[in-house]
Amino acid sequence: MNFTLTDDQRAIEELAVSVFSDYCTDEQLCTFSDSGQTRMTSLWNTCIETGLHSLLIPESVGGSGLSMTEMMVVLEAQGQSLAMVPLYRHQLAAAAISQFGDESLLPIAITAAEGANVLTIANLDDALLSAQVEGGELTLSGRVNAVPEASDSQYVLVAIEIEAKKRLVAVDMNSDGIKRTDGTLTQGESVSDLVFEGVSLNQHQLLSESAESWLQPRLVAAQAAMLVGLCKQQIKRTVEYVSERRQFERQIGAFQAVQMVLADCQISLEALRSTLWQLVYRLDAGLPTEPEALSTAWQACEAGHFICHKTQHVHGGFGVDISSPTYLYLYWSRAICLALGGSSDNLERLGDWLADNNTLGWKYDLEEK
Structure with missing residues (x-):
């Protein structure tokens, strides 16, 4: 198995990281949070200029026609930076309309690819x-x-x-x-x-009957990818903090309890990442994804809650200081988990699926080579 990205995918990832980092420094995030605005308009305009807003939109209506893999690296970068722009919903809606909508709806997707509507x-x-x-x-x-x-x-x-x-x-x-x-x-x-x-x-x-089953797992993947980036960045920020913060004349990162908490956070993140990428692979390969989407949604809700609460706790009082964006990572993780439906609901739905199916994942439903 080859898990490395292609050169083109790496280039897209580097572009996204560069674009978001220009608009999402700690100071900029705090200023935006205090402003009462709900969209980073200048950043959204830059996304349109660079084509990040239309990666998933089919070429037939003016988009780039790329796969979910390319979209995932962009959304992970968006999650890392907490960039408030409507990237994935805009593109998935346009892609669904172009693929499952009547010809009379195509101008909507074309305008979306141009960046003239949202x-x-x-x-x-x-x-x-x-x-x-x-x-x-x-x-x-x-x-x-x-x-x-x-x-x-x-x-x-x-x-x-x-x-x-x-x-x-x-x-x-x-x-x-x-x-x-x-x-x-x-x-x-x-x-x-x-x-x-x-x-x-x-x-x-009206879109055709298959539109909803096409769209739903892609929404799960998009939200989980943002959560991967968000959790990755929050762990990184926390490691830097505990490496500098001293208590009892020692770096608090030297305490075994802190090390174990952050190790558990990293394990949770990697479990989410592997679950997500199996879902993305199957989406791009045109394979069934119902249990994989439910597993990813559950794993995302579990990881998001665990990682962002534990890392904020390690920050102590600094974790709720609004002069730093640390607290925003917790807010964002809760918002994404709620949008995914929460752990209990997804686990119950996965259980219902398993009760009626005796196969799950690549081991049983794909040909062995």
Whole structure:
């Protein structure tokens, strides 16, 4: 097995690290956190200029047409820097629309690839909107909670129930009948509760039935990749801190208890990384991913909670000092874990899958060579 990245993938990774590091120093992160803004606009413009905003968008609509592997190295770099830009939702929404949408929806994906609009995705596991079909039109009613970036996005993908099936639909945020209540998550990301009161849409705005099963594991992979970068950087920052901080005339990093905690954090990180990359491999290879996605989501929730709480605890009072971004890593990890659904829910769903299936992973469902 060859786990090394190609030269092109390394170049993309180096570009992402360089771009994010220019906008996400400790001072810049604290200033942004205090500003009340919910998007790093200058950084987002730079992402558009460098093409980082369209890696996953197919070439047929103007994107780079790359795979999840390339996207993962960018998202890991984003997680390391805590860059507040809508990279993965924008690209996955555009890719889903271009692959599973009607031809009339392609201009949305083309504009997204140009960077002229922003797309977002509602929580696909939230309560489904009810939909009625009549004369080629859809009428949507219901409520969708905490839609990320909805206040600054032109289109949102939401899940609806139609003919007892779950489908995705691309909704123009300027449609009549949508009531929006804006808010901000603890780590600074904007969210909006959307209430649909008889919103009329063209039936062509429906994506095909396979769109949701395509999109869901990719959302898991994207969020887990950000968490890998975030946890990696937080461990690195903590090691640097305990190497300098002295107590009882010794570096606190010399205490065995501190060393064991950080060793456990590193083990947890590597377990998440290996689980994530198995999922990414299978996504790029076109293999089934349902249990792998659930395993990755569970592992991410477990690792994110464990690593970021333990490392902040090791920082002592400095871990809650808002003059340093250390506390933001905990906030971000909690936000990502909540978006993934939490440990218990994912473990229960994985258990349900295992109860009905007696195979799991590469050892059983792939040909041995």
